[in-house]
Amino acid sequence: MWSEAGIGGLACREVDDLCRALATGAGFALVSDEARRTSDLAPLAQWVRDQPPWSDFPFIPLTERGGMERNPAASRMVAALGNVVFLERPFHPTSLVSVARTALRARQRQYDARQLIEEIREAEALLERRVRERRDLLQSTMGGVASIETVLQPDLWPATIDPTQIELVILNLAINGRDAMEGGGSPVVKTANTLLGAPQYPEEPPAGDYVMVSVTDSGTGMTPEVRAKAFEPFFTTKPVGRGSGLGLSQVYGLAKQSGGGVRIITGPGKGTSVQVFLPRAARACPWCSSPATPTPKAWSAPIPTRSCASRSTRASFPLSSAAP
Structure with a gap:
């Protein structure tokens, strides 16, 4: 099913293995009720808390008892993992693929935001760096007749x-x-x-x-x-x-x-x-501190196609993540 949908997957036997796989980049994680009940999710919850500001990693728990309205454990999972979309069994395979593709598109936008943030930060440093780097050139151009003084604004806008x-x-x-x-x-x-x-x-x-x-x-x-x-x-x-x-x-x-x-x-x-x-070059992402709205250049940061799955000792339902 996953190969037909063009989504790769990597099996992770333990939660620690999953955390290591997610650290290399992933599109989403598919979590089964069995794996949730038999595994300590604390390391995964810590990984979620340690995410950079641009990241809100998507999890898709497969559940037999529905979402938060009928499943008290679901509330605890949302509190631990944050960005959660529940999929209740039984479901048609096309439903799972549809939810997975939606998660991948959302993750792609997060990767786009990450690159935009990096571009903005580079732009912020560029002008000040140019002035500093060219001071010696300016001084030599002046012929030694006059010295150059600089007064540079900290946190200069791009x-x-x-x-x-x-x-x-x-x-x-x-x-x-x-x-x-x-x-x-x-x-x-x-x-x-x-x-x-x-x-x-x-x-x-x-x-x-x-x-x-x-x-x-x-x-x-x-x-x-x-x-x-x-x-x-x-x-x-x-x-x-x-x-x-x-x-x-x-x-x-x-x-x-x-x-x-x-x-x-x-x-x-x-x-x-x-x-x-x-x-002033505008900013366009909610993770940036400034409220201004940017107009970024068009570019793409593809999500890796590797994936991961986690198996508990009692079940082999995948916690899969399409890796970037």
Whole structure:
């Protein structure tokens, strides 16, 4: 029956064997009344409690006395194992296959959630890691004239931008900051989680949650006239041969391409802070701590096709699990 349904199974003689098999990955476990009555389920209940946040492993107990409404033992099993769907004997084989496939689909969604969580965590660490890793590169690019200071937000939100692009943004801004500080100084690279209100200038993004990456210098600053032209291609106040005028326009283009924007805080003799706002990458799984709703990339994490079954000394009904 299982082979015809395309579901594999592995026989586990003891509960400890089942726990070891489940630890390698499984789709569901089929539990008989006989095995439940003759086995100590405490190790299995402990395995359930030790599951990671993304996992809610499905169990299908086969019972002769129905579910919780007619079977007091069923309540104890639900309390011990959590995600339980009872199947009462006698049943048609197609009913068992249908319940098993439903459990497998639910387990597949849990594996998808696990990979999504991993992807989100990688994205959260990426921006901060990029800034830290590229500090030496920035320092060498500055030619030793100025040191780079960093102020990095702990628990930085994930941001929507290509890693290579954020490196280019920081590099362009750091070079601009160096050139503006003719008397020397230290550009400050900063990251922060930011909630923006309505934009005040066309280059700023709409209201919402953003990851901010800024570079601040203590240089000459900009007049209102210069600031108004700062994002125009080929506009520069640098001497001939020292700048192409593409730095800020390129930064602005990359920010807009990512769905964000740019803000300049400056004034003559007050230095300049260029703040780049990148949209916060949303989260889409109930196991994540943030309530935001993400739009993940399409990908698949197949459940293994191995399976397991457990036999007590008095019965040989399988506790089967389609392994991932």
